[in-house]
C-alpha cells in the first residue's frame with residue numbers, strides 16, 4: 289500500500305492529510321494524484337461520491353496553482369451548492385500549511401456582491417455551480433483568461449440537471465485551459481461527447497463498478513403544492529425547450545383540462561384518454577409519433593403500450609399510487625439506447641409515497657429546484673441562440689438577399705441585431721416570467737411550519753399570493769408613505785430586461801424581492817419603488833459601484849433637486 293508522500297505530494301499537503309487522519313491514499317487518489325500533479329494532463333475519473341475523489345483533484349490542484357499569482361487559475365464546477373461548500377471546506381483543510389492560496393465558493397441563492405468582492409480580493413481557486421458562474425461571466429466579474437485548470441465534478445449530475453450548455457459555455461470561455469479533469473459516477477453518451485470535444489487524449493481511470501442501474505433513465509422530482517402543480521409543470525416544460533414528452537395524469541378530466549389550458553397558452557399538446565374514439569386516438573398518436581405534436585398528455589390506461597422512440601421526458605403530473613405504474617410510465621423514455629428523464633411533481637405530503645417508489649424501484653432520485661423565471665429565460669435564450677447558430681443556410685438564396693440589407697443595417701451593431709432577434713423570440717417568456725415567483729419551498733418556511741409534510745398548501749399559498757398580488761397592494765400603499773422611490777442611471781440600453789435588472793439590484797444589495805414595489809424602466813434610467821427601511825441599503829450597495837465600467841448613480845428620486853437623468857446622447 290502506498291503513501292501520500294510516495295505519490296510525490298508536497299510535504300505540507302502530506303502533513304495536512306496526516307492531520308485529517310488519511311493514512312493511505314484511496315484507489316482514485318493513488319491513480320489520479322501523480323498524473324494530475326504533472327499539471328497538463330486531461331483526465332477522466334469514473335468514481336462515485338465516497339471514493340475520495342475530492343482529494344484526488346483537490347490535492348494536486350493545490351500543488352499546481354501558483355500562490356504568488358493573485359488571480360483565478362483553477363475552476364472547479366459542481367452541480368449543487370452543498371457540494372460546492374463541501375469541496376471548498378475540504379480544500380481549505382488541505383491547504384492549511386500552504387500560505388497564500390485562497391479558494392472561494394460561488395453558488396446561487398447567496399449574495400453575488402459578496403462573491404464578487406471575494407474574487408476581486410485575489411483567489412487562485414474558484415469552486416462554482418454552473419448557473420452562478422455564468423452570471424459572473426456575463427457580468428465580467430470573474431477573469432477567465434488565465435484559468436489553466438478546469439475540474440468538472442459529478443459531471444453526469446450536472447448534465448442530468450440540464451447544465452450541458454452551461455458547461456460547454458464555460459469550457460469554450462477558458463482560452464488558457466491546459467487541463468480538464470472530469471469526474472463522474474457514470475459515463476452517459478453526452479459526457480463522452482463533451483470529453484471528445486473539449487479534452488485531449490484524456491487518461492481514463494475507473495474506480496469500482498460504474499453505476500449502471502437505470503443508466504438510461506434519470507429520475508428527478510420537484511416538490512410543489514397542489515396549488516402550484518400546474519405552474520410547476522409549465523416551468524418544467526419551458527425549462528426544457530427541446531422537450532418531446534408524455535405527461536401522465538391520474539384522471540381523464542385532469543388530462544383534458546390541463547391539455548385545454550396548455551393549448552390556450554400556446555403549447556403544442558394533445559390529450560389521449562378513454563373518452564376518445566379509436567379514430568381520434570389514432571390521429572393523436574400519429575401526430576405525436578411524427579413529432580408534429582411536441583407533448584402528449586395521457587392517462588395510464590390510454591397510454592398502455594405506447595412505444596415511441598426518442599421521448600426525452602416523462603412527466604408525472606401526480607405520482608401514481610402504484611410502483612408498477614411508475615415503472616411503466618418511466619419506461620416510455622430511455623429506450624433503444626437513448627437517455628431519458630422521468631420527472632415527478634411531488635406534493636410535500638406525498639413524500640412517503642415517493643420514498644416507497646424510490647426504494648422498490650431501486651433507483652436514485654434527484655431532487656431539483658423548480659427553475660426560476662430567470663433560469664427559464666436563460667435556458668430558452670441559449671437554446672434559441674444555438675438553433676440560430678446551427679441553422680442551415682446552405683439552401684436558400686441568402687447570399688443574394690443579405691447584401692441588399694447592408695444599408696438598412698449599417699447603423700446597427702451585431703449585438704443589437706442579436707438583442708432584437710432575441711426580443712422577437714423571447715418577449716412572451718420575458719413578459720410571463722419577469723415577475724415570476726419562486727415556487728420552491730424554502731427552509732425558512734419549513735422551519736416556520738415545522739416538518740416538511742406539515743407544510744401543505746396554506747402556508748405556501750399565503751406566500752404565493754404575496755407575490756404578484758401583494759406587490760399591487762403594496763404599490764397603492766406607497767402613496768401613503770410605505771415606499772421610497774429611487775432613481776438609478778441604468779436602463780434597458782444597458783442590456784437589462786426587467787427580470788434581469790431586478791435580479792441585478794437584489795443581488796448587489798442582498799435584499800429580498802419582497803421589499804420592492806413598482807419598477808419603471810426606461811432606455812437610460814430607471815425608477816424603483818422600495819420599502820423605506822431598505823432604501824438606504826440599496827443606495828449604499830449600488831451608488832458609486834461600476835456596471836460595465838461605468839459608475840452607477842442611485843439616489844432618492846423625490847428628495848430635493850430632481851435627479852439628473854441620463855440623456856439619449858450617452859453611449
Ligand code: AMP
Pocket residue numbers: 309310311312313314317336337338339340341342343
Ligand atoms: P469524497 O469521495 O471526496 O466525497 O470523499 C469521501 C470521504 O472520504 C470524505 O469525508 C473524505 O474526507 C474521506 N477521505 C478522502 N480521502 C481519504 C483517505 N485517503 N483516507 C481516509 N479518508 C479519506
